[in-house]
Amino acid sequence: MSQITLTGVGKSFGAVQVLRNIDLDIKDGEFAVFVGPSGCGKSTLLRLIAGLDTPTLGDIRIDNADVTRTPAADRGLAMVFQSYALYPHMSVKQNLAFGLENSRMPKAEIEERITEAARMLEIGPYLDRRPGQLSGGQRQRVAIGRAIVRNPVAFLLDEPLSNLDAELRVSMRAELAALHKRLKTTMIYVTHDQIEAMTLADRIVVLRDGRIEQVGAPLELYNKPANRFVAGFIGAPNMNFLPAKVEEPGGEGFFADVLGESRQAVRANAAAVRADQPITLGIRPQHLRLARENEDGVEVEVNLVEALGSETVVHTTAGNGDPVLAVLQGQRPFNAGDRITLGLDPENLHAFDETGLRLQGN
Amino acid sequence: MSAISDIGDKTGAALAASVKWAAGIIDPPLRWLQKKAGFNGMAAFFLAPNMLIFGIFILVPMVINFAYSMTGGGALFLPDRVFVGGDQYGRLLTCSDYSRPITCTEDQFWIAVRNTAIFVVVQVGLMIVLALTTALVLNKSLRARSFWRAVFFFPVLLSPVVVGLIWRWILQRQGLLNYILFQFGIEPTVWLTDRFWAFVAAVGVSIWAHMGFYALILLAGLQAIPKDLYEAAEMDGTRPARVFWRITLPLLGPNLLVVLVLALIRAVQIFDEVFVLTGGGPGTSTLFITQYIYEIGFASVLRNPGLAAAASILMGAVLVVLTLIQLGVGRRKDPKEAAK
Known part of the structure; x- marks a missing residue:
């Protein structure tokens, strides 16, 4: 069970209101994609869910428990950053183990989880390498692996494919979809690329200027856009x-x-x-x-x-x-x-x- | 607005025209030179002015200094001096018991070496810890951050003589510190005429004078560490102490190495502010190697430029060896190097 509910969530940085009155219900096991143009607040919304920022208004619930003021580490979520955020001075294995060591998990269990994630993501041969010795795609897998080993209630992915070249992006997209199918864990994915949104999402959340414009299945948004903005944003080439x-x-x-x-x-x-x-x-x-x-x-x-x-x-x-x-x-x-x-x-x-x-x- | 932008456009156009004109003048001879000298020759041509200045002000004096170290007597000019080979080095390094400077031919040199060694270890160690702490605090989003950065950097802008004078006024018997202590009913202390406190003052004042510079280097290093790494650590539930030891410190390694090398060189060369503050005293308690070189070469009645030159060559050699060791260690530990 990992249902994420946002009620009346707003976020301001000084006088600048970045998010306004966000009401959203992400179901257990759902692959939700936040999409919108640059500056629409999608990454901020993800950071609020992650606990890296605190909302100015409203509340966030995970499995009905109010986590609005709960520290990021205690929310049971794992995040994959746009820049991968791998520790450059640690090996892949140390990167994967770092978070688990924090929770004083027994070494045998850490080893087991790393082995399983490495097998799933096919990064076994690189465990002793440092991130600087890996290609973009391999780094991306390690970043996902670091999230997987924590066994989170939900994955938060902040434009994870944007640093990859076009060909690799397509293949990683397919791998992410397959991974979601296998793990059946809630995933929230932020992107400005509407093709990624259309191909990956169970439901797309379209944002503009800090507001939700429409929430729905990809084809619902494509076929019945709620407004001119969604109509122009979803679908390539533009309407x-x-x-x-x-x-x-x-x-x-x-x-x-x-x-x-x-x-x-x-x-x-x-x-x-x-x-x-x-x-x-x-x-x-x-x-x-x-x-x-x-x-x-x-x-x-x-x-x-x-x-x-x-x-x-x-x-x-x-x-x-x-x-x-x-x-x-x-x-x-x-x-x-x-x-x-x-x-x-x-x-x-x-x-x-x-x-x-x-x-x-x- | 349009008038201002008009002026801007005209100024820009005039600048562009003058640059174009200047480029037009130097272009033909440079083209000719490149044809004659080739690509590598042009690199040498552009490096020449710097190499010339380096040669005149650093390389040639080093060679002359080495030549002086092979001569004896009190004459100032090299042609008037007597060649003595390695005698000056022998004199400096002759001791019957190296742990007791009094048994050395040049006991003052060994006292200065011992004092400098203790000073380097204490001052560099303390300064790096304080500079790192300062940088960590200044890296936080505290109120009036720019003001505090300026406050910590300000002493770096002062001349060492001014630093020495300021602190002498504060620490002398009837100085500011004793006055404040007296106001609180605390017995005044003779800070600069007590062997222990004079050394402490030398260490403290030099840290005060230079720490801002090193804090700034470390602050730049801290700001270069991607925020994402800290957020990833936060998501992982990493305790602040572990974040510092496992993320901040390793990633700050290259900057710490730079700070260590620079601080060490500077500490070994410590002279002016301490000379103004204590004059090397009381006795020889704050006599450091550079002051020894200065006094033996220029200030004493029986000056010996050859001995001073030999001592400075030895000091330079020690510095080169220490720096090479540090760089070697740093290269092995640098996460960026290791990642390659």
Whole structure:
């Protein structure tokens, strides 16, 4: 059992409010990922859970026990730092043993735990080396190993893959997912990389300016973003946004006038909008296609074409000057300056009101 | 604002133009030189000014000093002096019982050596402990940290003579310290004319004068230790004492070595502040090796520059050996070196 509950948590550094009113419930065994742009407060939130910082407001509970003022060491958590934080003057084995020695654990048990972690992470051959003699990936494994040997109630991982190269990051990501499956321990993972968030998380917590924007399963966030920020942050490449205006609402949605040049059906709660209301329509680049003959689409001008073989990434500009990115299947022989018409399907359209909130039922 | 940025832009442009102009002038001859001298030759060319200054002010005087140590008599100029080979070294090193300076031909030299050895061990040991403690305290987020850093560093800026004078005024029989003690009803002590207290004063004053510099080096070392390591230790539930012995101290090793080497060299060379403070007395209780060299070479009635030169060569040799030993030990223990 290791459920982590945050209630009304806030954190200020002097006059700067870094986190505001965070309510969050991380379930036992869950892989939760905190994601958001730089400075959104995700690492601070992790540090509050770890006990390395104290919240200004609210309380933190682990398995229903209030740990808000409990020292980090007594929370039963283990943390993997972005920089690995391995002691450079100690061997890998000494690094793994250091925390266990603090709790005066018998030597035989320490040895047993180290052997098990080394086997699990395949770091056995490096136990006598120092961190400086290891590659980035090996250091990362040692850092994870140091967390594993403590047998924590939950793992806290602060951007653990950000110092690795792209290829290693992909393989370590898979290893982390496998490790979570094997250990079945609660993991809280901080990243600014939404691909890491999408691939690893059971649930993603999207943060912006110290507030939670949305919490949900990766595909829930992808398919039903709660607001324009989440829609733009989750998914790669970023979602396109087009200004539009509600025409007469009714039935299962409404028609929207896009850029004053195209009339599109939008599935949304018609009661939530009024005629002539300015809205924003969002569509992912992968959901754009070339319009069929006589179809009412959005005309754009091609700026740049990236032919990737199986698909073509087309950078374009809409009539109002906004950039529109389209990822079209197959190979498309476009040139810069070409004018093309992109078709929009109602099921792939996301509608947001003037404040950026998702229009229900969409 | 725009007027200011205008001035800034114009100043920047003028500076850039003048640098470009200067570079344009020196570029052709340097290109020609590089063609003639090659890449390594250019390195030697750029090193030459420094090597010249080093040669004139350090290397040549060392050679001359060595030459003096091979000569005898009271004449000041080398050509007027008599070559005596290693006689001066022999005179310095001749003792019937090395544990009793009185049995040595140059008993003052051996007294100075003994005093210097005790001074080095006590002063360097105490100063490193105090400098480390100061650095650890100044590294904490205490109120007015910059002020306290300045307070501890301030004595380093003082001339040694000023340091000596300040402390003489404090410690002399009718000085400030005795006045304060008297106000509290404590019997005044003759700090500078008592053999034990004079030595203690010499150690204390030199620590006061130099500790700030070493504390600053250690503070820089402490700040270079990543905070993450301490946070990892905190997550591991490491007690503060264990954090100090197992994390801080090993990672501060290279800085401690630098401090040890510098403090040791300085302690062996101790002279000016103690000379002003006690004049080497009472008796020979605070006579250190540099003062001995100075007095035998320049200040005594029967001055002997050859003997002084030989003593300084011996002191230099001891310093070189000690430094090499320290660096050798340090290289074996440096975690960064070991990690390679």
